[in-house]
Amino acid sequence: MGNLTATRPLKPWTAPTASDPVAATLRLPGSKSMTARALVLGALANGPSTLAGPLRARDTELMAAGLRGMGAHMSISDDERWLVRPHRLVGPAHVDVGLAGTVMRFAPPVAGLADGRITFDGDPQARTRPLGPLIGALRSLGVRIDVAGPDSLPLTVLGVGRVAGGEVVIDASASSQLVSGLLLAAPRFDRGVVVRHVGPPVPSAPHLRMTVQMLRAAGAAVDDTVPDVWTVEPGPLAGRGWQIEPDLSGAVPFFAAALVTGGEVTLKGWPHSSAQPVERLRELLQLMGGEVTLSTDGLTVRGTGAVHGLDADLSDVSELTPALTALAMLADSPSRFTGVAHIRGHETDRIAALAREFTALGADLTESHDGLHIRPRPLRGGTFRTYADHRMAHAAAVAGLAVPGIELDDVACTSKTMPEFPALWSAMVTGKS
Structure with missing residues (x-):
């Protein structure tokens, strides 16, 4: 499963478990x-x-x-x-x-x-x-x-x-x-x-x-x-104003929470025309049992009370693999994710790390060279190592919605892309800001 040595100072954090459907309207940091x-x-x-x-x-x-x-x-x-x-x-x-x-x-x-x-x-x-x-x-x-x-x-x-x-x-x-x-x-x-x-x-x-x-x-x-x-001609670049969109990858764990709990999460400030792969995310979440709408209020995902497995090539949205893997383990049918061999070279070998950590919690996951095969079964609590990888922390938090006692060894790694993640996540699950 590769070299998965964690070297950062560790700060344990217990992922909150949801007792009710989440209902949250969030404004997340920029992309x-x-x-x-x-x-x-x-x-x-x-x-x-x-x-x-x-x-x-x-x-x-x-x-x-x-x-x-x-x-x-x-x-x-x-x-x-x-x-x-x-x-x-x-x-x-x-x-x-x-x-x-x-x-x-x-x-x-x-x-x-x-x-x-x-x-x-x-x-x-x-x-x-x-x-x-x-x-x-x-x-x-x-x-x-x-x-x-x-x-x-x-x-x-x-x-x-x-x-x-x-x-x-x-x-x-x-x-x-x-x-x-x-x-x-x-x-x-x-x-x-x-x-x-x-x-x-x-x-x-x-x-x-x-x-x-x-x-x-x-x-x-x-x-x-x-x-x-790709051909780029030489020439000047103009200084200009950039309006940074909310981060879609960072929003996925929150959207997954809507599916896991049968709740509703709205991401405010979402543009009607986006440079990020929102249509692909919409497709995946709908296949897994969610309802996705874009309105003047923002991008909203609603859970329907069921989570379905799926067979998907995630090569174009590989950043979503950890959160979708956690979601798939809570589904009513198996899932197979392919096309993500390159995430073995991300912050950690994400395929190996997901398989190792979730297997330790009782999951049935099988690695392939370019993905994972997930067969849902009941999980148990325990320590989940993040390997300094923010996406691993997101995956553990999603699983923790339905499985009490999942303790992340280092939630501070989420500061890589969202320092406020632990506070935002806890507020969403508990309903207390």
Whole structure:
């Protein structure tokens, strides 16, 4: 089941069990994915940018700190409105990536544009995450990179103030972020970039579509009409205002609570046109027994009193796998999830970790190379290890709605993307704020 060593200080937290159907209206923090992309585009623009409703969490604060270290001006003291002013990118600087895939894959292409030495490192687990394809791609585009180990952190980008750019072939089957990182910086490359993916399908396609949409919104010329090929022309990026959507991935555990308890959860502030895969989420939740509606009040999920299993390829929404796995264990029929082999290289090997921790609570789960087969049966309470992974914590919280006594060894790992998760979750379950 892989190396699943937890190394963070642990803070136990007992997941609250629901005695009644939940009824909650929530306003959740902004999208991590949109916040990270807006910060990078703002740092590379030709004028100031603002982020309205950004996510303040460990990952996004690390991104802001890394870009600030390279010279961009970041004002993030106001929780509701961040300001980014571009400036000449220079070294020396050190970027702490923490355990954030966005930082370790979006910031090195930016560092190639800096004049000076930019070093990168992060949490111990970060050194196991795949960076080889990005390192090779940047080198072929003219960026000098020194790597201490086997194409992973720590690494040093020796920037000369410009990147030649051009055409590059990459296997991005491990993460769509490998492509997004190249595309976001590409307008500032001398010749732009043509990225050709060769290999198994790129996962999390909606995140790539978000990257393209946001680049175009900032004035970049992007052609993605040819499958697995992305062309970005060189040119200026405009500073602009970004309205950050609520985080859909972060909302999924709360929506799952509506199904588990037969209740209703509304996410306020949801836009009618979204860059996130809301239609795919709607489809999955409806198949599992939920009713999903979008109105002026927000995005609402209602439970019908039953949870159904399903057979689904989750390759385009792999971040949802842990919460959906917990939901599937409480269903009235088996489930099979496929297409998520790449989540073995996320914060932890999520497939192995889900199988190990839920099996310890009495679940019947079988790993495959790219997913899980879940056969529901009664669970018992016990300790659930999170491995510093916020999505593992979300999964345990969902299961805890129906199973008393599930104790997370470290709920603080949710600060990676939602520091207020424990308080919001407890308030939803108990009805007390």
